[in-house]
Amino acid sequence: SQPSAREQLIAANKSSQALKEKQATLKTELAELQKKNAEFQEVQSQLENKYLDLQNTLLKLRTNAAEPIRIADENDQLKQQLHYEQNKNIDLVKNNAFLADQNIKQWFMIGAGVSIGSLILGLLITRIRWKRRDSWGDVR
Template sequence: MTSMQEQTISRLLLIVLLLISAPLSAKNIHYVSDELTIPMRTGATNSHKILKFLKSGQAVEILEESEDKTRARIVLIDDESKTGWVESSLLMPLPSAREQLKRLKSKNQALKASAGSLKNELVEANTRNAALLNEQRQLEKKNQDLKNTLARLRASSAEPIRIADENEQLKKQLSKERAKNESLVQENAFLSDQDIKRWFMIGALVSIGSLILGLLITRINWKKKESWGGGF
């Protein structure tokens, strides 16, 4: 960071500090003058007992002033249980230059630390981003590999599906042929039964005819014998 940038930051911090101190001024906040250590007494005269010495830059709130405006009763901002009297001329409405510079340096150090932290976070973010991009590329490659595998599986599964369809058609045809065959078997059985009955009737008729023929032949022979016997 250049000196010009540091000066700019210091000025901005001073403005911010002044803006922050504005609400405090509503409470009549004052500060011990620069390069001074002043006594805080129990009363408004130098004859009163000294309670403590206030360092330069000490923030105090003025509660009241003496009639001649030379003394002010104050309370410490950082310890409201401590009140006392000090000379009004030794107080000023703004922090001392040394105190302001100290605060600005502290703010500047905090900003530098924050900038360093932000740089580290940026480096980490870039690293994470690069890792995510690499992971995304790997996922895209895996996705493409899966698509290729799926395409191969679909291509290889088409033939079994076709064969399965053909088998199903053959099963249906076989079922129809079996039905036809069963029908033919039943019809053949019926015809065979009819043939058996027909041949049985024919055999019976032949037997009856043979019997009748035998009787006729016997009768004829008997008559011939009788006729031959009558001739003698």
Template sequence: MLILLLGLIVGPGLLLSAWSPPAGAQTTAYVSDELEIAVRRGKTFQHRILTFLESGDPVTVLEDDGEGYTRIRTQGGTEGWVQTRYLMDRPHARVLLEEARTRIESLEAARDALREESAELKAERDRQAQRASALSDRVGELEKALEDLRTLAADPLEKARENEELTARLAQEQDRVRQLLEENRRLREDDRKDWFLYGAGVSIGCLLLGILLTRVRLRRRASGWID
């Protein structure tokens, strides 16, 4: 699939097509799909070979004689002549394929790194969720403890209020008891007074009765009646 896409990009017949650079311009060309080509001092096979170029090596085009030879400069700085038909205006399929493979490997490495980072983020998210749950439980426990403390703090206050109410009621009952005792004492005193008056009345009555009886006896004696 990748080779097919590269073929569509590069174009059919590119690997074997001849290339003609624009006149008077220095451009970049690439060695075609030959294993090696010779860079010579001159245009013919009789000229000395300066160096060899491998397939895919980029070179700088210095001159095209229009007769099938091009003067180039290698990346190492060597200048010489090569056959024009061995040059292309873009990297050939093998180079593009290698670049594509390198790019794919880079993308796969980036993908794997993103997956690993995503897994780490997910694990961290899970840890944070567990921490949040634990903190939520802790907050619930603290709120319950606080409510218990409030209840305990409110209970003595309630007890104190109840004690105050009971103390007030006790004081009221004690007042009522004192009042009842006072009334009872007065009643007893009044009763004693009544009994005293009653006794005094009885005594006086008896005394008067005795006096009357004595007078009656005296009168009978005086009249000659003997008891």
């Protein structure tokens, strides 16, 4: 009822050959899958690096977003300081113009005083009668 040994040997060789072919295809599939696995691991490494960069960026954004009130207050304070300094500058320019005007008026008054003094002195000198002596010693 059992097949002869020759037939069993042929069947065993056929199944052995089929198993060897299947082993070869499985080895090529294994090599391809290992290659794909290496590619996926490279992509995973790149994605992990990108993820860490994004985490750092998010942390920086959260840190900066947590400070808008402080930044706004500092901005308002700087605006007030700028306004104060501008007003101070305007006052100093006005004061400088006033002092320059006063200086011009002062020099004008000094010039007027010198002119009036010269006029009075000139009038007085012309009104005084000087006593002249003759060449012989007589007073005229």
